[in-house]
Amino acid sequence: MKTKLLTKNDIGIAAEILRAGGLVGIPTETVYGLGANGLDPEAVGRIFTAKGRPQDNPLILHIPDPSWLERYCRNIPPAAYALAEAVWPGPLTMVLQRRENVPNAVTCSLDTVGVRCPGHPLALAVIRAAGVPVAAPSGNLSGRPSPTCARHMLEDMDGRIDAILDGGACGVGVESTIVDLTTSVPRLLRPGGLPLERLEEALGTVAVDRAVTAQLSPGEKPRAPGMKYRHYAPRAPVVVVTGDSRRTARYIRRNLGQHTGVICFDEYAGLFPGCPVEAIGPVSDKARQARRVFDALRAFDSTDVDAIYAQCPGSGGLGLAVANRLKKAAGFQVVDLGEGEL
Numbered sequence: 001m002k003t004k005l006l007t008k009n010d011i012g013i014a015a016e017i018l019r020a021g022g023l024v025g026i027p028t029e030t031v032y033g034l035g036a037n038g039l040d041p042e043a044v045g046r047i048f049t050a051k052g053r054p055q056d057n058p059l060i061l062h063i064p065d066p067s068w069l070e071r072y073c074r075n076i077p078p079a080a081y082a083l084a085e086a087v088w089p090g091p092l093t094m095v096l097q098r099r100e101n102v103p104n105a106v107t108c109s110l111d112t113v114g115v116r117c118p119g120h121p122l123a124l125a126v127i128r129a130a131g132v133p134v135a136a137p138s139g140n141l142s143g144r145p146s147p148t149c150a151r152h153m154l155e156d157m158d159g160r161i162d163a164i165l166d167g168g169a170c171g172v173g174v175e176s177t178i179v180d181l182t183t184s185v186p187r188l189l190r191p192g193g194l195p196l197e198r199l200e201e202a203l204g205t206v207a208v209d210r211a212v213t214a215q216l217s218p219g220e221k222p223r224a225p226g227m228k229y230r231h232y233a234p235r236a237p238v239v240v241v242t243g244d245s246r247r248t249a250r251y252i253r254r255n256l257g258q259h260t261g262v263i264c265f266d267e268y269a270g271l272f273p274g275c276p277v278e279a280i281g282p283v284s285d286k287a288r289q290a291r292r293v294f295d296a297l298r299a300f301d302s303t304d305v306d307a308i309y310a311q312c313p314g315s316g317g318l319g320l321a322v323a324n325r326l327k328k329a330a331g332f333q334v335v336d337l338g339e340g341e342l
Contacts, residue, residue, distance in 0.1 A: 004163040005150065008122055015129035017162045023050060025139045025153045026126055027167025028118040030091045030175050030193050031146040031294065032153045033062070033136030034161065044105040044135050050160040052142040059106050060093050060114040061133040064124050072102050072133060073115060079203055080181050086202050089119035091172050091193025095180040106135050116176050122167040138175060145232045145297040145329070148173050152298060173291035174321045179206065188212060191321040193290070212324055215332045234300045234308065236261065238330035242312040243337030245283050251337055252309040261305035263296050268311070276303045286318040293322050297329055
């Protein structure tokens with residue numbers, strides 16, 4: 001199979017591929033997704049094959065507007081519509097009780113389904129043109145860094161899928177926030193492009209699932225994408241260093257090996273001469289860090305590094321999502337230096 005690279009003028013072609021049971025890379029504001037007709041179990045199964053995705057890792061249904069919620073979800077709480085009005089289209093996935101027309105292939109046989117309305121005009125246009133909800137995880141090989149441009153998706157998916165719709169660079173850079181609205185207290189299952197603080201403004205108290213900061217045990221079944229498995233990882237092992245940024249920079253400098261790569265804040269990029277360095281933005285710019293984190297992780301695959309150290313942002317705003325992605329890439333191999341002086 002030769003993967004076609006489509007442009008914004010090829011919306012009809014992308015929609016026809018989806019209706020015919022094929023796979024299309026679709027740009028969203030978060031990352032590129034690997035889309036299939038979400039009502040076609042065989043097409044959805046091809047997503048798992050193309051990605052090498054574990055069979056117990058559920059997918060998200062993408063819809064063009066909130067009026068589609070009733071088609072695929074039941075017992076929808078008022079909070080869901082309030083959130084949709086406030087932040088959709090945008091980087092938020094809501095976990096709701098599913099209807100019977102949602103295939104088990106999408107939900108991995110859970111009685112819930114994650115649904116979101118993406119904030120990218122090409123994604124919305126493709127979904128409307130196809131006339132079906134689009135099931136889509138991130139468009140990378142399973143475990144690899146998520147793609148934030150069509151070129152990165154093509155690196156992983158060329159020859160595995162029918163087409164990729166090029167919509168330029170993604171504006172957010174990390175996947176959607178996932179919140180479970182089927183519990184008595186809303187629960188954050190995955191931090192992402194919508195900060196926890198924004199959720200709390202809309203919902204009040206939001207519980208944070210343990211999987212946000214720690215790895216699920218082998219026997220636990222994930223309720224949403226990105227909860228259980230090592231994700232976002234480059235080929236070289238990653239160690240995340242948390243704490244005061246000056247302290248973490250000095251720690252990394254002291255522990256550099258001959259073939260060590262470094263992910264750091266802009267202020268410290270000059271501290272590691274002779275090492276491949278990927279600066280992800282100033283300490284204070286969490287939005288920039290979110291846009292850069294996956295590109296930085298992926299960049300080391302074209303080098304000879306055998307280890308990567310990464311400075312980690314604090315948990316405020318989008319920092320929670322960036323920290324989560326770095327720790328997942330590291331398999332939660334974390335050095336915590338605290339906030340004191342070194």
